[in-house]
Amino acid sequence: MSVEVRLPTMLRQYAGGQSSVEANGATIGEVLGDLTVQFPQLRGHVITDDGGLHKFVNIYVNDDDVRYLDKLDTKVGNDDVVSILPAVAGGAR
Amino acid sequence: MLRLSVSAYAAMVGHCLDELPYEGCGLLAGASDSYGADDAHATRCYPTGNAARSSRVYTVEPRDMLRADRDAEAAGLAMIGVFHSHTHTDAYPSPTDVAQAPIPEWHYVLVSLRDTAPVVRSYRIVDGKIAEETVVLDRY
Numbered sequence A: 001m002s003v004e005v006r007l008p009t010m011l012r013q014y015a016g017g018q019s020s021v022e023a024n025g026a027t028i029g030e031v032l033g034d035l036t037v038q039f040p041q042l043r044g045h046v047i048t049d050d051g052g053l054h055k056f057v058n059i060y061v062n063d064d065d066v067r068y069l070d071k072l073d074t075k076v077g078n079d080d081v082v083s084i085l086p087a088v089a090g091g092a093r
Numbered sequence B: 001m002l003r004l005s006v007s008a009y010a011a012m013v014g015h016c017l018d019e020l021p022y023e024g025c026g027l028l029a030g031a032s033d034s035y036g037a038d039d040a041h042a043t044r045c046y047p048t049g050n051a052a053r054s055s056r057v058y059t060v061e062p063r064d065m066l067r068a069d070r071d072a073e074a075a076g077l078a079m080i081g082v083f084h085s086h087t088h089t090d091a092y093p094s095p096t097d098v099a100q101a102p103i104p105e106w107h108y109v110l111v112s113l114r115d116t117a118p119v120v121r122s123y124r125i126v127d128g129k130i131a132e133e134t135v136v137l138d139r140y
Helices: A009-015 A028-038 A040-046 B006-019 B062-074 B095-099
Strands: A002-006 A020-024 A057-061 A081-086 B002-005 B025-031 B040-048 B077-086 B107-112 B119-126 B129-133 B135-138
Touching: A002 A028, A009 A040, A020 A028, A028 A040, A028 A057, A040 A057, A057 B062, A081 B062, B002 B006, B002 B107, B006 B025, B006 B040, B006 B077, B006 B107, B006 B119, B006 B135, B025 B062, B040 B062, B040 B077, B062 B077, B119 B135
Parallel strands: A002 A081, B002 B040, B002 B135, B077 B107
Antiparallel strands: A002 A020, A057 A081, B025 B040, B025 B077, B107 B119, B119 B129
């Protein structure tokens, strides 16, 4: 199963400057696993050392944030588009 | 230096006022050569929801982030920064802002609504170090 993965500007430098790449997998976890095998420099920006989603990114399948689906177990199909974008937060506290 | 188009500035400050009593937040986009540049020009403002709905913290609503990113990409623009308001404090990055500022290429704009008139200031935050930059309004 191959899906399109769209990368945010700040991560493209770790994927040869590409804005969109193909990765294989039946779940988000597998897709990100394949992505970080293809582009090892992406790993620390997307996945934590213990295998979880990095808090500074949001991962979407089409229009939905996987944190509100099945997280890394979210299933993906051939026509799905996976987007990685920065998770932006802060505040006065 | 961050140049802000007047339309982006007005949308940004207006959104922060609309969001009171919560912190308002959103994204700023500009031509792709503005990405990571010290001299950047933000031509478009994307107001977003504050998923934290708090007067003390903000989280850019992830769905709004996706929508903004798609729109900017389609327009050939790059996301070059983020803004948020401080409702009761200075327009200066808090320790929370610095700890959660992961993109060294971005411009971090603060809108203080503490006083009667909004105060807008902008910063680069690299490796935990805060450097203020000049904000200039641009008619275009």
